[in-house]
Amino acid sequence: MEILSTPPALIDEVCMASVSSETYEVAAVAAVRQPDAVGRRVRAQGWVRTRRDSKAGFSFLEINDGSCLANIQVIAETSLPNYESEIKKLGPGCSVAVCGEVVASSGQGQATEIKAQEVIVCGWADPEMYPLQKKRHTFEKLREWAHLRPRTNTFGAIARVRNCVCRSIHDFFQERGFLYVHPPIITASDCEGAGAMFKVTTFDLAKVPMQNGKPDFAQDFFHRPAFLTVSGQLEAEILACALGKVYTFGPTFRAENSNTSRHLSEFWMVEPEMAFFDLTDNMQVAEDFLKRIFGDVLSRCGDDMKLFNEHVDNTVVETLERIVASRFHRLTYTDAVDILQRSGRKFEFPVEWGVDLQSEHERFLTEEEFKSPVILYDYPKEIKAFYMRMNDDGKTVRAMDVLVPKVGEIIGGSQREERLDVLESRMREMNLDPAVYWWYLDLRRFGTVPHAGFGLGLERVLQFITGMGNIRDVIPFPRTPGSAEF
RNA sequence: UCCCCGAUAGCUCAGUCGGUAGAGCAAGCGGCUGUUAACCGCUGGGUCGUAGGUUCGAGUCCUACUCGGGGAGCCA
Numbered sequence: 001m002e003i004l005s006t007p008p009a010l011i012d013e014v015c016m017a018s019v020s021s022e023t024y025e026v027a028a029v030a031a032v033r034q035p036d037a038v039g040r041r042v043r044a045q046g047w048v049r050t051r052r053d054s055k056a057g058f059s060f061l062e063i064n065d066g067s068c069l070a071n072i073q074v075i076a077e078t079s080l081p082n083y084e085s086e087i088k089k090l091g092p093g094c095s096v097a098v099c100g101e102v103v104a105s106s107g108q109g110q111a112t113e114i115k116a117q118e119v120i121v122c123g124w125a126d127p128e129m130y131p132l133q134k135k136r137h138t139f140e141k142l143r144e145w146a147h148l149r150p151r152t153n154t155f156g157a158i159a160r161v162r163n164c165v166c167r168s169i170h171d172f173f174q175e176r177g178f179l180y181v182h183p184p185i186i187t188a189s190d191c192e193g194a195g196a197m198f199k200v201t202t203f204d205l206a207k208v209p210m211q212n213g214k215p216d217f218a219q220d221f222f223h224r225p226a227f228l229t230v231s232g233q234l235e236a237e238i239l240a241c242a243l244g245k246v247y248t249f250g251p252t253f254r255a256e257n258s259n260t261s262r263h264l265s266e267f268w269m270v271e272p273e274m275a276f277f278d279l280t281d282n283m284q285v286a287e288d289f290l291k292r293i294f295g296d297v298l299s300r301c302g303d304d305m306k307l308f309n310e311h312v313d314n315t316v317v318e319t320l321e322r323i324v325a326s327r328f329h330r331l332t333y334t335d336a337v338d339i340l341q342r343s344g345r346k347f348e349f350p351v352e353w354g355v356d357l358q359s360e361h362e363r364f365l366t367e368e369e370f371k372s373p374v375i376l377y378d379y380p381k382e383i384k385a386f387y388m389r390m391n392d393d394g395k396t397v398r399a400m401d402v403l404v405p406k407v408g409e410i411i412g413g414s415q416r417e418e419r420l421d422v423l424e425s426r427m428r429e430m431n432l433d434p435a436v437y438w439w440y441l442d443l444r445r446f447g448t449v450p451h452a453g454f455g456l457g458l459e460r461v462l463q464f465i466t467g468m469g470n471i472r473d474v475i476p477f478p479r480t481p482g483s484a485e486f
Numbered sequence: 487u488c489c490c491c492g493a494u495a496g497c498u499c500a501g502u503c504g505g506u507a508g509a510g511c512a513a514g515c516g517g518c519u520g521u522u523a524a525c526c527g528c529u530g531g532g533u534c535g536u537a538g539g540u541u542c543g544a545g546u547c548c549u550a551c552u553c554g555g556g557g558a559g560c561c562a
Contacts, residue, residue: 050523052520052521053521054520054521055517055519056521058520060521071522107522108520108521127512127514128496129496131496131497133497133511133512134511135511135512136497136511137497138498140554140555141497231562256560256561257487257560258561259487260556260560261556262562263560263561263562267562408561408562409561409562410562411562412561412562456562457561457562459562471562
């Protein structure tokens with residue numbers, strides 16, 4: 001366990017003036033809590049969670065610095081010079097730096113504690129005004145305090161799990177020789193038709209230049225309509241068709257007026273794209289990928305996952321453990337429809353070959369029929385995008401969706417159509433103008449290769465991992481219709 | 487965007503048949519205690535989401551709007 005760390009510069013400037021001449025190692029709470037930290041002289045810095053006074057001549061302070069779920073208990077004796085003037089007035093939310101020796105704790109619940117030689121108050125938090133109380137708050141209320149909710153146990157845990165997942169994403173692809181690539185965030189074409197897009201413009205909206213009753217985009221910044229990306233897939237294909245295996249990882253924007261617990265207007269998406277991969281290879285990558293993420297979270301975020309399991313959803317740990325050890329069920333769309341029709345279950349929306357599966361159908365498959373993630377593939381061409389590879393039956397395309405219990409679709413992907421003539425006829429069928437996609441078609445015109453890829457919604461994965469019911473609670477600053485505070 | 491539900495103290499909620507508001511927690515003060523969601527006592531704290539309407543009288547009934555939640559569609 002590494003105990004030395006770089007102190008935040010700002011805090012140090014604020015506090016160093018009053019620090020005694022003795023030296024202390026700046027240490028994270030996570031490190032100080034380890035039994036082997038006993039005997040070290042440390043400086044712990046963070047926010048007070050609670051204070052308890054003892055008439056035995058000292059107060060207990062619980063300090064959290066976000067390095068782990070748990071706090072470090074500080075023993076602040078009445079003999080400290082600022083005990084009456086400051087320490088007795090500390091409460092939830094105050095920021096402090098504590099210098100002292102790490103000692104074995106004589107109480108229950110922690111191995112170590114800090115016997116304070118100095119307690120420096122950096123910032124006060126008026127208990128009459130500070131919103132966070134020493135009690136449970138609803139997630140809805142905490143959402144109104146997005147600037148303070150990272151200081152709570154649950155949202156601190158979410159931040160750490162989110163970080164762990166992002167690290168796993170990079171590790172997984174980097175170890176397998178993928179290149180991390182960056183598609184544009186501003187895009188000029190509504191390539192995929194994957195929902196409404198946010199417009200990007202420098203026009204003065206009070207006086208937009210008009211031409212024949214329409215905005216004259218020739219005068220706009222990019223000399224044409226521009227949007228925020230809804231997917232980096234088409235650009236990722238360009239890069240894959242030169243570099244082999246690539247992945248993107250960045251923000252994605254959808255202006256869809258979706259008001260659900262599973263949709264955000266701004267979310268993070270991972271999109272691997274692999275040249276010389278077919279749909280079977282693609283499914284294997286998706287499965288290995290999810291298992292790696294879940295496995296890493298279990299091994300690196302044990303305390304945080306324990307919190308989710310105890311206070312949010314008591315099945316999450318068991319579910320992740322089972323998935324890591326199991327094999328995903330793979331079946332065609334056609335087989336899935338067959339299972340649903342023969343289930344005897346009365347669905348609100350009847351199942352029929354050719355229609356898109358509803359939430360209730362996906363949930364039946366993942367939660368009842370298989371009780372595990374399910375990969376569905378070979379979907380009817382009518383309900384999937386133009387770029388997905390046509391099967392020989394002429395009716396289905398090489399699409400795949402990875403479905404998980406509760407959250408539903410967590411990954412959507414396909415093998416891409418690499419045959420120029422087939423792709424062009426598919427575009428015409430769907431009333432898309434091939435001329436607009438000239439560069440996309442060039443990839444098939446010059447040195448085309450079979451390739452495949454998928455998209456994974458980061459927040460959907462986090463929802464699944466943590467059991468959090470609302471996607472707005474697994475991203476620090478959720479953007480949704482009518483909501484962009486903070 | 488559609489359907490349903492909700493909005494009362496800092497937070498979570500109760501409030502009967504329409505008659506000017508209550509609890510728990512939090513906070514302040516005091517007590518007790520190597521405590522750890524600490525505990526015990528006292529005190530303060532409200533334009534009942536906003537705007538109209540019905541009524542002698544509205545937290546309560548009606549309408550619209552705003553915000554929040556659940557479900558649906560779209561999807562990741």
